Amino acid sequence: MAMPVVTNGTILAQTINLLSTASGWFSGDSGTANNYQLTFSGASPNFNTIAALVDGQILTFVAANANSGASAIQVNALTPVSLTKRGSALSAGDILAGQVVVAIYNSSSNRFEMLGTGSGTTNASDINSGILAVNFGGSGANLS
Numbered sequence: 001m002a003m004p005v006v007t008n009g010t011i012l013a014q015t016i017n018l019l020s021t022a023s024g025w026f027s028g029d030s031g032t033a034n035n036y037q038l039t040f041s042g043a044s045p046n047f048n049t050i051a052a053l054v055d056g057q058i059l060t061f062v063a064a065n066a067n068s069g070a071s072a073i074q075v076n077a078l079t080p081v082s083l084t085k086r087g088s089a090l091s092a093g094d095i096l097a098g099q100v101v102v103a104i105y106n107s108s109s110n111r112f113e114m115l116g117t118g119s120g121t122t123n124a125s126d127i128n129s130g131i132l133a134v135n136f137g138g139s140g141a142n143l144s
Contacts (some may be wrong), residue, residue: 027059033066033068034065035071037074050075053078057105059075063096066097067095069091082110083114083140090094095114095122
């Protein structure tokens with residue numbers, strides 16, 4: 001099988017940069033508490049356009065507001081999708097203002113699952129139950 005020929009070095013460099021930095025899957029949040037609005041318009045800095053959600057798609061955003069209960073993510077003008085933790089609705093304080101949130105889309109249940117605990121503390125029970133032990137924000141990185 002022949003390798004494809006890339007004739008535009010700029011596009012190649014941008015693609016390599018997006019893959020190496022994951023910036024193509026990162027967005028600021030322009031929504032309100034409990035309703036996180038992410039924009040992937042194809043413009044800088046992410047250069048990605050999302051027209052549909054895909055199973056296993058991982059999105060990262062900085063929350064503009066803390067949550068006070070059940071929450072949803074809306075990507076561009078798509079229908080908002082529930083954001084859960086361990087398959088259940090979020091509780092108040094699971095997301096803090098300024099926190100980096102990483103979520104993966106599950107098409108079979110049409111929801112985003114938040115990776116990590118979000119509370120600032122990763123507990124041994126989280127690890128034992130298979131929760132990814134990564135903390136992106138909160139008040140510490142304790143393992144208790």
